[in-house]
Amino acid sequence: MLIKPHQQLRGSLSIPSDKSISHRSVMFGSLAKGETIIHNFLMGDDCLSTIHVFRQLGISITLEKDTVYVKGKGLHGLSAPLAPLDCGNSGTTVRLLSGILSAQSFSSTLTGDASIQKRPMARVITPLRQMKATLSAKEDRFCPLHIEGGHLEGIHYVSPVASAQVKSCILLAGLYASSPTTVTEPFISRDHTERMLEAFGAKVTRLGTSVTISPCEELYPCEITVPGDISSAAFFMVAGLITPNSDLTIRNVGINPTRRGILDVLLEMGGDIKILNERLVCGEPVCDLRVRTSSLHGVTIEGATIPTLIDEIPVLAVAACFAKGKTLIKDASELRVKECDRIVAIHTELSKMGGAVLATEDGLIIEGGKPLHGATLETYHDHRMAMALTIAALNATSPSQLLGEECVRISFPNFFELLAELS
Numbered sequence: 001m002l003i004k005p006h007q008q009l010r011g012s013l014s015i016p017s018d019k020s021i022s023h024r025s026v027m028f029g030s031l032a033k034g035e036t037i038i039h040n041f042l043m044g045d046d047c048l049s050t051i052h053v054f055r056q057l058g059i060s061i062t063l064e065k066d067t068v069y070v071k072g073k074g075l076h077g078l079s080a081p082l083a084p085l086d087c088g089n090s091g092t093t094v095r096l097l098s099g100i101l102s103a104q105s106f107s108s109t110l111t112g113d114a115s116i117q118k119r120p121m122a123r124v125i126t127p128l129r130q131m132k133a134t135l136s137a138k139e140d141r142f143c144p145l146h147i148e149g150g151h152l153e154g155i156h157y158v159s160p161v162a163s164a165q166v167k168s169c170i171l172l173a174g175l176y177a178s179s180p181t182t183v184t185e186p187f188i189s190r191d192h193t194e195r196m197l198e199a200f201g202a203k204v205t206r207l208g209t210s211v212t213i214s215p216c217e218e219l220y221p222c223e224i225t226v227p228g229d230i231s232s233a234a235f236f237m238v239a240g241l242i243t244p245n246s247d248l249t250i251r252n253v254g255i256n257p258t259r260r261g262i263l264d265v266l267l268e269m270g271g272d273i274k275i276l277n278e279r280l281v282c283g284e285p286v287c288d289l290r291v292r293t294s295s296l297h298g299v300t301i302e303g304a305t306i307p308t309l310i311d312e313i314p315v316l317a318v319a320a321c322f323a324k325g326k327t328l329i330k331d332a333s334e335l336r337v338k339e340c341d342r343i344v345a346i347h348t349e350l351s352k353m354g355g356a357v358l359a360t361e362d363g364l365i366i367e368g369g370k371p372l373h374g375a376t377l378e379t380y381h382d383h384r385m386a387m388a389l390t391i392a393a394l395n396a397t398s399p400s401q402l403l404g405e406e407c408v409r410i411s412f413p414n415f416f417e418l419l420a421e422l423s
């Protein structure tokens, strides 16, 4: 795809629905007894993988425009799949499912595309084995992941990583355990599982960075409206800030405190962003954002902030290239185990454009203010890289060629159409 530099982005847009919340709504709906109705579901490839897998597990799921009807069969209502469960490109699907499937009365195999088969699974295998689950994996750490379902015991797991996927996997297994299960994280990761499981009737208690779940008899169906995804909004937030003469209103953005790091950091960088119409949608805080062209300055991002903006770091690195001074990103080694090694990908591609970007073991150092020029850019089949590089290319001094842009359909199928409408 050829991307030519743009002069301005103006108008208003609704961004796609939240990927994390969409996944969980299908999963928990399948485990509840009765019909769960999900409005504004994200029809991106990752969430469609979750639907596909639950259909393989015997759940009837129907789609009507952006509404999904899930006929849940209860905590013990899933049936043995006839083939391996293909989770596509979705780490969330594999890891959350591994917790649920460890407690079933049948065996199953989880797998996915080439990228999924390289992502670390020891992080869920280790705690699930402590709960007495029986699992095996390629080299004991990669998909395909084979699970012999059975009886589980509650544990207190102190996780070495702040990962909502690890936490959610253990909490979901904990629904079925013979005693309460606690997960303690180094920093709080996104809490959609805790919020939504409570709405479905589970007993969840939180203390500091710990969450405890009680064994559960039954989950009750819900009607859910999924808010817009701040991780998708981030591309337009940065685009609006760095593209000259821009004025964008981004409607229906989820600003859950465990997800809004990108908003707070862009404000700290000097971004002109107004938070409008704050409201609650299905227990999740939501707002509209008005974003105008701004002069940004560099910042340091580390520690507890990292899990609140982990998926937004590729586009934050683009913002940093257009900011005055140095931006330091530390404690973000998790970026190395996403759809690709995002530290290598950001460093390689932004350097090709003339950006002053250094990769460190656990992050990036970016000296902003050097104009970016066009280049032939690789997406690494990573949706977030494709969209972040598009925003960089729009603001380069010459056209760029983006290779493999179709991966945006993982989380943001109409990304290029929306961008074209605003330019």
Ligand SMILES: O=C(O)C1=C[C@@H](OP(=O)(O)O)[C@@H](O)[C@H](O)C1
Pocket (backbone or CB within 6 Å): 019, 020, 021, 092, 162, 163, 164, 165, 166, 168, 189, 190, 310, 311, 334
């Ligand atoms: O739980 C979730 O929905 C997610 C958690 C994060 O991953 P980790 O749990 O690996 O940090 C995030 O990067 C991913 O896009 C979605």
Ligand SMILES: C=C(OP(=O)(O)O)C(=O)O
Pocket (backbone or CB within 6 Å): 046, 089, 090, 091, 092, 093, 311, 338, 339, 384, 411
């Ligand atoms: C890392 C991501 O998702 P997942 O882990 O579900 O593949 C992402 O969407 O950036």
